Amino acid sequence: MINGQIRDKEVRVIAENGDQLGVMPVKEAMKLAQEAELDLVKIAPKAQPPVCKIIDYGKYRYELARKEKEAKKKQKTVEVKEVRISPNIDTNDLNTKVNNAKKFIAKGNKVKVTLRFRGREMAHMQQSKHILDDFAEMLAEVAVVEKPAKLEGRSMSMVLTEKR
Template identity: 75%
Template sequence: MINEQIKDKEVRVINENGEQLGIMSAKEALKLAREANLDLVKIAPMAKPPVCKIIDYGKYRYEQARKEKEAKKKQKITEVKEIRFSPNIGDNDLNTKANMARKFLSKGDKVKVTLRFRGREMAHTAASKVILDNFYAKLEDIAVIEKPAKLEGRNMTMVLSEKR
C-alpha cells in the first residue's frame, strides 16, 4: 500500500535515511512524504502499529524485483530422472543403466529406479529386491538411498540422490 491507500489511524514512520520518526497519524506521515517529494509505503502491515517508510516507490519496486531475480539465479532445480527395467534384466544391461544413473547423479539430479513386473513376474517380487540392491551397490560411491525399495502396485521403486 502506498500514499492514500494507507487507511490506518496511526503508523510508525521511518524516513528515507532509515531513522525512526515515531508514531503519528497517517495524514501527518503522508504530509511529510509529500514535502520530501517521496512516497509513503507500508512495509510491515501486520505490525502494531503498521510500519511505513518514506521512500521513492518506483526505486523500491525496482530493488525488490532485482533481489527476487538474484535469488532465482542462485536456486538449483533438481529433477527426478527415472530409470526403468524388468526383473529379468541382464548384467550388462544393468551396468549400462547404472552408468546412466551415475551421469544423472553427477549432474545433481535425483534418480528414481523402477522395477516393473508383468504377468507372472509378480510371484517373484521378493527375489527381485536383490536386483535393486545390486543396482545400488554399483552406485554406492556417489549415491545414497533417499527412499528405500518399496512395492507399489506392479512397480518396485527406489529413489537415489547424490552424496553430499
C-alpha cells in the same frame, strides 16, 4: 499501505535518507512526501505509533522483485530421473543402466530405479529383488538409498540420492 490508504492519526516518519523526522500527524507527513515528490509508505503497521517512510514506491517494489528473483536463481531444483529395468536384464545392460544413473547422480539429481514385471514375471517378484540390491551396491560409492525397494502394483522401485 501507501499515501491515501494510511488511516492512522499519528505516525513516526523516516525520511528517504534514513533520518528520523519524529512523530507527526498523517496529513503533515503526506505534505512532506508530496513536497519531495515521493510516496509515504507504511513499513511497520504493528508498531506504536506505526512507522512510515518517505520513498519512491515504484523503485521500492522493483528492488523487492529483483531481490526475490536473485534468491530464486540461487536455489537448485532436484529432479527425479527414472531408470527402468526388467527382471531378466543381462549384465552388460545392467552396467549401462548403472552408468546412466551415475551421470544423473553426478548432475545432482535423484534416481528412481524401477523394476517392471510383465506376465509370468509377476510370479517371481520377490526373487527379483536382488537386482535392485545389486544396482544399489554398484552405485554405493556415489549414491545412497533414500527409499528402499518397495512393491507398487506391477513394479518394484527404490530411490537413490547423492552421497553427502
